[in-house]
Amino acid sequence: MENGESPWDAAVRETREEVGLKVEPRSLVGIYSKPQKNEVVFGFLCEIIGGEPILTEEADEIVYFPVDQLPGKLSPKQRVRILDAVQAQTKPVFRTQVGPSSIELLEQGKLTK
Numbered sequence: 001m002e003n004g005e006s007p008w009d010a011a012v013r014e015t016r017e018e019v020g021l022k023v024e025p026r027s028l029v030g031i032y033s034k035p036q037k038n039e040v041v042f043g044f045l046c047e048i049i050g051g052e053p054i055l056t057e058e059a060d061e062i063v064y065f066p067v068d069q070l071p072g073k074l075s076p077k078q079r080v081r082i083l084d085a086v087q088a089q090t091k092p093v094f095r096t097q098v099g100p101s102s103i104e105l106l107e108q109g110k111l112t113k
Contacts, residue, residue: 020054030093
């Protein structure tokens with residue numbers, strides 16, 4: 001988040017900057033605590049309302065997958081967040097996530113770009 005920005009506004013901005021899509025947050029999926037990094041991640045379910053997918057420094061490939069066919073190179077933390085988003089839930093989840101980050105997994109050769 002940038003200074004003075006709400007989590008939902010940051011999600012809209014980051015999605016536009018990183019993949020070129022204009023989205024509107026519909027609900028909070030979850031709040032994920034990452035104590036090893038002193039970070040908190042907000043997950044939102046968003047509706048695409050405009051834009052076109054674009055490649056950027058943050059996204060060198062954009063592909064849609066059925067939930068039961070998520071790529072193996074997806075980090076475990078991201079996989080949990082995606083599954084939380086697609087499950088029919090009436091309330092947000094609150095999870096603590098530990099273990100290596102996506103960047104650390106890439107550096108260890110356990111994920112490939």
